[in-house]
Amino acid sequence: MRRLLVAGNWKMHFTVPEGMRFAEEIRPALEPYAGAVDIVLLPPALMLWEIAGLLRNSPIRVGAQNAGWEDEGPFTGEISPRMLAGWCDDVLIGHSERRQLFGETDEQLNRKLTAALRNGLDVILAVGETLEENEASRTEEVVTRQLTAALYGVAPAVPSRIAIAYEPVWAIGTGRAATPEHANQVMRMIRRLLAKALSPTRANDTPILYGGSVTPGNIGSLMEQPEIDGTLVGGASLKADQFVRIVEATAASVVASQG
Numbered sequence: 001m002r003r004l005l006v007a008g009n010w011k012m013h014f015t016v017p018e019g020m021r022f023a024e025e026i027r028p029a030l031e032p033y034a035g036a037v038d039i040v041l042l043p044p045a046l047m048l049w050e051i052a053g054l055l056r057n058s059p060i061r062v063g064a065q066n067a068g069w070e071d072e073g074p075f076t077g078e079i080s081p082r083m084l085a086g087w088c089d090d091v092l093i094g095h096s097e098r099r100q101l102f103g104e105t106d107e108q109l110n111r112k113l114t115a116a117l118r119n120g121l122d123v124i125l126a127v128g129e130t131l132e133e134n135e136a137s138r139t140e141e142v143v144t145r146q147l148t149a150a151l152y153g154v155a156p157a158v159p160s161r162i163a164i165a166y167e168p169v170w171a172i173g174t175g176r177a178a179t180p181e182h183a184n185q186v187m188r189m190i191r192r193l194l195a196k197a198l199s200p201t202r203a204n205d206t207p208i209l210y211g212g213s214v215t216p217g218n219i220g221s222l223m224e225q226p227e228i229d230g231t232l233v234g235g236a237s238l239k240a241d242q243f244v245r246i247v248e249a250t251a252a253s254v255v256a257s258q259g
Ligand code: 13P
Pocket: 009, 095, 167, 171, 172, 173, 174, 175, 211, 212, 213, 214, 232, 233, 234, 235, 236
């Protein structure tokens, strides 16, 4: 059985004291669900160490929103996966904002993913098409290219957990989530690609998340889809009550599917 996963991507929000207060506030409300759902907070790099410290004895996981492809060297402004290894659980790779606003290429993302795995980090790999690509019926082509390129050379038996987040760019921060049926269809294709790129067993064990305008209002219908193993949440992860409700509904979907 795949474990469900909910990740909160804080993007570039909160000062260090604000982020620490938020993590302290949300921790007791999230912990009761950690048995049923993997919960990951993705704070900005500057406060990651402090927040990992606050969550040291908690089942809540922490992850970086980005990391470079070398372990060390002359890379001003970058953080390396070696710096994260041993205390940070996850790293998000390939978010569309990194691709679009910071020009990250498929080749660079493959190197970043490989470097994260080499350092024993678990990975959330984000893929997704733009509105223009979606309207031109190029979703399958774009997602196939992004996924195949990112996973190039990855050994099927690599011990780290690699989760895939399908985030259609047109659904991010727009209030216009993909329909659960659209998301499920693309995710089914992603699972087929994973079987080819890694192995059928690995594909079956890989959590595939949906991201893009996830709210307490639409989480229930998303989690009814068989291929959706959780969500990557942006805006709603900055509101404690909303994020807790999303995690709670995700945990409830486990109970529903077993009952
Ligand atoms: P929103 O939930 O704000 O649409 O953001 C999604 C996202 O980009 C998460 O990584």
